[in-house]
Amino acid sequence: MRQVAAIGIGQTSIGELWQFGLRELASQALKSACADAGIDRQPDALFVANMLASRVSSQAHLGALIADYMGWPGIEATTVEAACASGGAAFQAGVRAIASGMVDLVAVCGVEKMTDATPDVTTAALATAADAEFEGIHGATFVALNALVMRRYMHEYGIPHAAFGPFSINAHANARNNPNAMFKTNVTQESYNRAPMIADPINLLDSSPICDGAGAILLCPLEMAADLSPRTPIRVLASASATDTIGIADRRNLLALEAGRMSAQKAYAQASLAPEDIDVFELHDAFSIMAALSLEAAGFADYGKGVDLAGSGDIALGGRIPICTMGGLKGRGHPVGATGVYELIDVITQLRGEAGANQVRDATIGMAQNIGGTGSTIVTHILGV
Amino acid sequence: MRQVAAIGIGQTSIGELWQFGLRELASQALKSACADAGIDRQPDALFVANMLASRVSSQAHLGALIADYMGWPGIEATTVEAACASGGAAFQAGVRAIASGMVDLVAVCGVEKMTDATPDVTTAALATAADAEFEGIHGATFVALNALVMRRYMHEYGIPHAAFGPFSINAHANARNNPNAMFKTNVTQESYNRAPMIADPINLLDSSPICDGAGAILLCPLEMAADLSPRTPIRVLASASATDTIGIADRRNLLALEAGRMSAQKAYAQASLAPEDIDVFELHDAFSIMAALSLEAAGFADYGKGVDLAGSGDIALGGRIPICTMGGLKGRGHPVGATGVYELIDVITQLRGEAGANQVRDATIGMAQNIGGTGSTIVTHILGV
Numbered sequence: 001m002r003q004v005a006a007i008g009i010g011q012t013s014i015g016e017l018w019q020f021g022l023r024e025l026a027s028q029a030l031k032s033a034c035a036d037a038g039i040d041r042q043p044d045a046l047f048v049a050n051m052l053a054s055r056v057s058s059q060a061h062l063g064a065l066i067a068d069y070m071g072w073p074g075i076e077a078t079t080v081e082a083a084c085a086s087g088g089a090a091f092q093a094g095v096r097a098i099a100s101g102m103v104d105l106v107a108v109c110g111v112e113k114m115t116d117a118t119p120d121v122t123t124a125a126l127a128t129a130a131d132a133e134f135e136g137i138h139g140a141t142f143v144a145l146n147a148l149v150m151r152r153y154m155h156e157y158g159i160p161h162a163a164f165g166p167f168s169i170n171a172h173a174n175a176r177n178n179p180n181a182m183f184k185t186n187v188t189q190e191s192y193n194r195a196p197m198i199a200d201p202i203n204l205l206d207s208s209p210i211c212d213g214a215g216a217i218l219l220c221p222l223e224m225a226a227d228l229s230p231r232t233p234i235r236v237l238a239s240a241s242a243t244d245t246i247g248i249a250d251r252r253n254l255l256a257l258e259a260g261r262m263s264a265q266k267a268y269a270q271a272s273l274a275p276e277d278i279d280v281f282e283l284h285d286a287f288s289i290m291a292a293l294s295l296e297a298a299g300f301a302d303y304g305k306g307v308d309l310a311g312s313g314d315i316a317l318g319g320r321i322p323i324c325t326m327g328g329l330k331g332r333g334h335p336v337g338a339t340g341v342y343e344l345i346d347v348i349t350q351l352r353g354e355a356g357a358n359q360v361r362d363a364t365i366g367m368a369q370n371i372g373g374t375g376s377t378i379v380t381h382i383l384g385v
Numbered sequence: 386m387r388q389v390a391a392i393g394i395g396q397t398s399i400g401e402l403w404q405f406g407l408r409e410l411a412s413q414a415l416k417s418a419c420a421d422a423g424i425d426r427q428p429d430a431l432f433v434a435n436m437l438a439s440r441v442s443s444q445a446h447l448g449a450l451i452a453d454y455m456g457w458p459g460i461e462a463t464t465v466e467a468a469c470a471s472g473g474a475a476f477q478a479g480v481r482a483i484a485s486g487m488v489d490l491v492a493v494c495g496v497e498k499m500t501d502a503t504p505d506v507t508t509a510a511l512a513t514a515a516d517a518e519f520e521g522i523h524g525a526t527f528v529a530l531n532a533l534v535m536r537r538y539m540h541e542y543g544i545p546h547a548a549f550g551p552f553s554i555n556a557h558a559n560a561r562n563n564p565n566a567m568f569k570t571n572v573t574q575e576s577y578n579r580a581p582m583i584a585d586p587i588n589l590l591d592s593s594p595i596c597d598g599a600g601a602i603l604l605c606p607l608e609m610a611a612d613l614s615p616r617t618p619i620r621v622l623a624s625a626s627a628t629d630t631i632g633i634a635d636r637r638n639l640l641a642l643e644a645g646r647m648s649a650q651k652a653y654a655q656a657s658l659a660p661e662d663i664d665v666f667e668l669h670d671a672f673s674i675m676a677a678l679s680l681e682a683a684g685f686a687d688y689g690k691g692v693d694l695a696g697s698g699d700i701a702l703g704g705r706i707p708i709c710t711m712g713g714l715k716g717r718g719h720p721v722g723a724t725g726v727y728e729l730i731d732v733i734t735q736l737r738g739e740a741g742a743n744q745v746r747d748a749t750i751g752m753a754q755n756i757g758g759t760g761s762t763i764v765t766h767i768l769g770v
Contacts, residue, residue, distance in 0.1 A: 076626035099485035241461035
């Protein structure tokens with residue numbers, strides 16, 4: 001099996017980008033990734049990560065759409081979808097395409113436009129990540145399902161809502177130094193505590209935003225990286241994925257992200273690493289409860305103790321396990337199908353030592369965990385310098 | 386790179402299957418494929434091919450949905466989408482996952498439900514395969530775009546509409562012996578000529594139907610096939626994909642399926658084979674014009690001469706290059722995201738010698754060509770005994 005390396009990254013800023021369509025956003029990110037890698041040949045294959053375009057933009061078939069707009073005639077191109085884990089899943093597809101020996105230069109592009117529709121359209125589109133026949137049909141939105149999990153966590157472990165504040169505070173603090181982040185607003189424990197309720201107990205500052213954005217990564221065989229690009233190649237040390245029940249009512253333990261645990265364990269095994277080897281962890285804080293659960297599933301805290309890592313400062317840039325170092329889903333933004341690609345871009349940025357004011361010192365191993373649905377698909381990647 | 390083999394196939398009948406949802410159809414096909422292979426362990430990975438569920442069934446995230454319903458806890462699962470080429474693209478993803486060495490037993494499942502919505506909903510959903518901003522916005526449906534291509538072909542080459550009749554006649558004749566086919570009705574040149582017009586010059590008997598169905602294939606490394614299953618493994622000799630412009634107005638030559646030509650050439654090169662080596666060709670006759678163009682792109686006829694192969698009987702079961710041997714999209718049915726998987730199932734059925742009354746004698750090499758959009762994504766696979 002061929003080793004795989006990332007040699008280029010590109011991203012658009014995240015926000016309400018009404019002036020750009022899907023193809024424009026994707027091409028901005030892809031051109032930026034090609035420029036970053038110093039590459040001007042077309043890739044052999046394009047893997048697009050997207051969740052909502054079919055409903056929100058009446059556009060499927062994004063592989064051909066984007067390859068065409070990039071002026072890459074004939075390349076192979078497909079879309080990979082696993083709800084909000086689409087980005088990680090598309091990256092995995094790219095890694096495997098190279099590992100198989102069938103293609104060399106691969107572009108992975110996550111793109112999402114969520115703001116070109118009325119909120120009810122986007123909310124209904126997001127609910128397609130859940131079980132339409134057993135959850136959606138009862139009117140359960142995506143935030144509502146996460147709210148049930150958060151309420152249970154608070155009840156089971158006797159944790160007050162305010163204890164989740166440091167996740168939001170940390171994400172927003174880190175986003176302020178990320179020029180592509182959606183939010184530059186400071187969050188304090190006080191502003192967190194008095195934020196408007198969205199779906200009790202999830203309030204506005206527990207929630208990642210509806211937004212648009214695109215991120216892109218160029219991959220190639222590690223052995224070709226030096227010939228293709230002057231960039232220091234970032235090695236893909238592990239690529240693992242797992243699923244859990246689609247409906248949360250079917251979980252044996254609602255508070256254990258079983259797919260997160262399984263994919264993390266597979267990833268650690270592939271890389272011969274353990275949680276204590278990870279210098280940076282880009283997790284999937286779509287809601288702050290998911291940050292706590294992801295820390296637990298990935299082995300950084302015992303069950304019920306993930307929230308303590310936030311309170312103790314362990315998740316901060318200088319802490320034991322820095323998370324959301326460029327703002328995470330909460331501060332940077334969460335263009336759902338693209339998010340997994342942004343998480344990996346942030347890991348690569350840290351491993352390259354290009355994170356500026358947010359640089360984690362001596363970061364050589366980074367992990368990204370991308371979650372689809374309420375923990376139904378979880379993709380874990382470990383990258384290293 | 387590890388060689389890949391197909392060891393199990395399963396399918397539902399195709400039709401208006403209102404009594405079954407997405408998960409039921411998919412599980413029927415998957416269970417059937419597992420039974421066919423004689424396997425009762427869960428696969429390592431599931432690749433789902435689907436195009437419309439997000440819009441028609443308000444259900445995305447089919448990987449987790451189907452893995453869950455199958456009782457395959459924890460396996461990795463994603464959806465692959467390339468409009469109507471989703472099936473071929475998902476099969477390619479499965480092949481690569483195995484070739485990469487990262488997984489062993491893979492299930493590929495194409496599933497589509499098109500009939501649970503009003504026709505305008507399904508028509509609009511199908512149009513997402515085209516360019517939403519430059520084609521769909523003008524009201525161009527999918528059949529309308531194909532009608533423009535067929536009209537141009539007739540004009541350019543001076544071919545009358547009636548010359549396409551043998552494609553429909555052949556497909557329906559072969560469907561009659563396929564218990565899973567949607568149509569058992571006989572088509573004659575006379576009934577073809579007087580069929581109601583859909584989008585001039587495409588009439589009802591040029592058009593594949595709106596329908597539901599699911600097909601599944603189990604793949605494994607060739608070297609493990611004998612240990613895993615008593616079935617004769619069918620080898621994947623080539624797996625290739627290419628794209629063309631998403632909008633048909635941007636084609637250099639509207640009548641050359643450039644992505645079909647490129648993916649076929651890549652496939653022939655991978656397998657060290659030529660068109661004359663192919664015993665069975667399951668092509669993508671969503672509309673009869675596409676059958677003619679696919680024959681030409683794959684090298685079985687010069688440009689403008691594909692239709693002659695139909696008239697001469699060369700496409701019949703005993704002919705030079707049998708196509709649509711189990712009914713094709715026209716006769717068997719075209720559950721869009723699943724179709725590419727059905728095409729491969731039909732090739733495998735022929736190579737196993739299990740096609741019954743429709744068996745192509747001494748078939749040892751088969752090809753499937755799966756088309757997304759009006760030729761925007763084309764995936765070509767070659768399989769051999």
